[in-house]
Amino acid sequence: MHPQTLERLRHVSTATLCTALFKRGLRHQFIQDVRPLNPNLPNMVGPAFTLRYMPAREDLNPITVFEDRGHPQRKAVETCPPGAVMVIDSRKDARAASAGGILVSRLMKRGAAGIVTDGGLRDSPEIAKLPFPAYHQRPSAPTNLTLHQAIDIDVPIGCGDTPVFPGDIVVGDAEGVVVIPAAIADAIAEEAEGMTTFEDFVQEKVMEGRSILGLYPPTDAATREEFAAWRAARGR
């Protein structure tokens, strides 16, 4: 990975990234129906470390299972690499929690970059106060044992109808979460940085009262020249 890729991704939006991915034919990389618990943090950026849940079978999921140090959920929390984003496949089922405040706190302390589930998080009011990006569908107080059983660590999964492979680069902002295939992360980051510069220019012009026709996209040659000058003046 290019040394600036992660830093670049900290300064672009998930909307811009989705457009860059769309240009390459990737239409399902935005995780559907998740939202940030703390929307005021900087972008979450990091490689995906995945956790797969299956439906819980009652006899296999008494409260005592967590006494096993090898339980996949607990093991995942203790092995998620610093800088990584834990992404949980909860089968879009928020009727029981995917994780709670203590585990999310531990992830944060271990240096993870964030957590995403297409289910729900419990202790959500406490998680919302942590300086740690967390995304879910909706708050869900019931323990995960109620409906979920952690079964696999760091395998390819689905999350919110998005394919997620371990190592894919995950970016979250106040709008949501996008997953960038690892192999194109450098190219997408670079392209998105350029697109962001142009969008900033366009937004400035629009706020000055300019029409979008010829400006966005810049079909007028004059626009393209103006943008070149704008860019040069700002060193971007």
Add this chain to the structure above:
Amino acid sequence: MHPQTLERLRHVSTATLCTALFKRGLRHQFIQDVRPLNPNLPNMVGPAFTLRYMPAREDLNPITVFEDRGHPQRKAVETCPPGAVMVIDSRKDARAASAGGILVSRLMKRGAAGIVTDGGLRDSPEIAKLPFPAYHQRPSAPTNLTLHQAIDIDVPIGCGDTPVFPGDIVVGDAEGVVVIPAAIADAIAEEAEGMTTFEDFVQEKVMEGRSILGLYPPTDAATREEFAAWRAARGR
């Protein structure tokens, strides 16, 4: 339209308007499942200017389509009359965006009164900071080309299961959005203004500890007299 109708609608709630419409047999005028991005603004009020989306066919929706100045989405933004509310029929599909920050900014600068979609908006964190009413189902980063194709401007549409005809009066508050048929806008505005006065009286009495029986509705003659005096004292 009565010269005071729009002003009256700025000071009544969507809840009160729904009741006035219910009394006339109209039960589907509240746009289902949309919420304001900026709930702290004054009421959004204006005639509907509509935009219809259909499902996107991939070969017709490459990123280059926006180079066409006549593309219906861009054309709609540049022709929406000042004072109007753009209402988009996105078939309740928020998996891709209906519009983004630059177009919403342009609409605002052109003097539109607001924007409503039963899908999602992208760049939603930026839109939420604009002094411009915007309503959607949920944030959605993917470009509209992913799933939506703009196909018709200012035709009758559905939005959140509500029928919307061009020129209907659209009112939004922190609760949601209601659509008033143009032909009865004057009558509804006047009735809602009166109802609001009564509800303010009732709320005041309830907060003083009064029972709702006989008060709301005012089946007690004493209540009606008290209200008349209250109203007179306040010049409403």
Add this chain to the structure above:
Amino acid sequence: MHPQTLERLRHVSTATLCTALFKRGLRHQFIQDVRPLNPNLPNMVGPAFTLRYMPAREDLNPITVFEDRGHPQRKAVETCPPGAVMVIDSRKDARAASAGGILVSRLMKRGAAGIVTDGGLRDSPEIAKLPFPAYHQRPSAPTNLTLHQAIDIDVPIGCGDTPVFPGDIVVGDAEGVVVIPAAIADAIAEEAEGMTTFEDFVQEKVMEGRSILGLYPPTDAATREEFAAWRAARGR
């Protein structure tokens, strides 16, 4: 009921309560898909006083029905005991309101502990400003007559897929609402209080950088001793 039960429940989370209930085999006590209008209030705690809605038949639900002082919705508001939580079975249908600002204000003034519906509330921006716990699925401006008819007071109901019997103890926090069967409220409250003490200890240790293995659950004897000391030092 134990004299301290309600007070204990004011200081534990719905997440902790769900785990205590799960240990007893109760997996459906968290009301699904409701959220607080005012998440900054202390816990809502009180016995359930229920109201059952059925689908509205148009001829039975003109606006004039509320002139009947015996209408179940109005009667429920005027008979809900002080300290009780009104829980409404709205069949998870938020397309029309379950109640509005005036009735909720009246409930508050009468001393109720809160209101919960698996449908929607109207006048939600005003309700959100009251110092009164209210939970719903989403804002809904249309009068309840549009789709709901109040039919029964204080009978067993479902709310958000949860069974609710009159007198069950209802607890709400910023995460959501849990329903505790009356017969085990004392035991659950006591257990949850103890669990909360332990979770506070764990959270403190996790924030100090401790691994969850051996700590949560406390399979290490050393952890249990440390907790005993921690607890003693704090008098909890």
Add this chain to the structure above:
Amino acid sequence: MHPQTLERLRHVSTATLCTALFKRGLRHQFIQDVRPLNPNLPNMVGPAFTLRYMPAREDLNPITVFEDRGHPQRKAVETCPPGAVMVIDSRKDARAASAGGILVSRLMKRGAAGIVTDGGLRDSPEIAKLPFPAYHQRPSAPTNLTLHQAIDIDVPIGCGDTPVFPGDIVVGDAEGVVVIPAAIADAIAEEAEGMTTFEDFVQEKVMEGRSILGLYPPTDAATREEFAAWRAARGR
């Protein structure tokens, strides 16, 4: 009730009945999303006898509850009047059964006119072979105790978003089930009988190649005369 009402309803379709109800402002009388297990039977016709289910609480619903002869589900089966249609409010939840083959057989032997649930039936292949009208959402093998608890007999309920009052006249055909308020059953039956005669005439003409314009509805005077003659010739 008029002595011919039930017989008339045996010979009209639910589609025609819905139109007759629509003319009176009743728009929600068709039970949504239920289908017949045996679509080849004559119309099901009879007064509603209702059964209300709430979500099951695990501790109250062990397999042994059916040993109680007063259990509402069993009691309902043994007290449903001959000629009545049992209508079950299963909260549209088909994840567990509303009833099974043995209870449905017993209902049939006791002379009931049919059974309807907005949930599912178990033993559905066997029920489909009985000469007894049964309607549900989809087959569902799990015992009702899994998710449902019978709680009330012969109270007003919702079924498939339709209001159902005890004594309402329930009619089912191969298309679905419609609920006619008791007070207007005579009028609706008579009107529907007349409409059916006219629709038979129209269908005959359409199959002969006639345009629907002027025919359906019969805005042409000639059509109305032709129909009068057709009707007279057939003695309908």
Add this chain to the structure above:
Amino acid sequence: MHPQTLERLRHVSTATLCTALFKRGLRHQFIQDVRPLNPNLPNMVGPAFTLRYMPAREDLNPITVFEDRGHPQRKAVETCPPGAVMVIDSRKDARAASAGGILVSRLMKRGAAGIVTDGGLRDSPEIAKLPFPAYHQRPSAPTNLTLHQAIDIDVPIGCGDTPVFPGDIVVGDAEGVVVIPAAIADAIAEEAEGMTTFEDFVQEKVMEGRSILGLYPPTDAATREEFAAWRAARGR
């Protein structure tokens, strides 16, 4: 259009057509969640003639609207060209009917090739007996006026999340309905015919006990030779 295109499409499956469309990057051409009322008919094939519905507003949709000969629904039935498939955008809402037996019969007599709605049809048991292809989501007895208002004829629409342009070629079999863009209908028909020949060969071999490896797809040269011989022997 190639003179054999429609005939070719009568002998290929919607599954094969979907694969041919997928190869060209078209992934949304199968109308979601519709099924045939009469699955035993030959393929339905014809150009799309579209009808767009919007949500019904009560005051505009009394039963008397059909007295207007220009009502779009009635007009559509009387102007749908022989050979065409009427495709109705019912916004996936089957709570009220899109059309009924008399209109479908008239369409059949006028020579239409079939009818498709992403909502429901009423008089479905009668329609199921006609020698006429009809597809819907589920039976729905309520008149369309209850929830639908016909508003546009032969404009681009969505149907079951599929984009449908007037003139697109619509093909239905017992599995469902696929929409082929007019411009590629010839190519798709020819390709699908060839694919069908190969699939028939493969199916024969599989039923003889052959492994699919090397056979499907035919990565083995021997398979390709065998198929060439098989094809030659059968003159396909």
Add this chain to the structure above:
Amino acid sequence: MHPQTLERLRHVSTATLCTALFKRGLRHQFIQDVRPLNPNLPNMVGPAFTLRYMPAREDLNPITVFEDRGHPQRKAVETCPPGAVMVIDSRKDARAASAGGILVSRLMKRGAAGIVTDGGLRDSPEIAKLPFPAYHQRPSAPTNLTLHQAIDIDVPIGCGDTPVFPGDIVVGDAEGVVVIPAAIADAIAEEAEGMTTFEDFVQEKVMEGRSILGLYPPTDAATREEFAAWRAARGR
């Protein structure tokens, strides 16, 4: 496994099995929302052989992927053991197919006992004619590459909200599919056989006109004696 277990399971219903599982606290073993394509076959019985799908990423799923003999979908079909039931986790997404006629035919020829997906099958009309049990949510013509990527073979999965472990015993009848944990298959089969005998007795008595009170469950001692005699007379 007991030598008679599979044979016993061929003669009991999924409804009876669900009750036996419920008695052991297992409430989620019936696969939700799947139905048989050919409901007239004998019971499907066999150990689960699983296949896990994740959402398809477009660049990884061109039509050419099937040229790889090691593609998990094709490999699964060629390695599924004779007698096993292939159970596919399609994330309940039927918008694209899980498999088609040729693969299902190959599975049948290789001696598999059946196939189950919580998504859809393509070529469903052909599959419905095979003497091979197949269960799905609904027909779906689009190739699986459109939305699904096969990723894992014979790992624990979810299917229709049911946990499925490789080797669990899967039983399907005309009602649906139930999954029995391997460790209790013998006990469940034996218990279900006994329950079936009793239910046959009860059904016979009910059809003779007997009340269910005291009979079902057999709380009357006389019933239990009568059943013992009935059973002895039939040698069951």
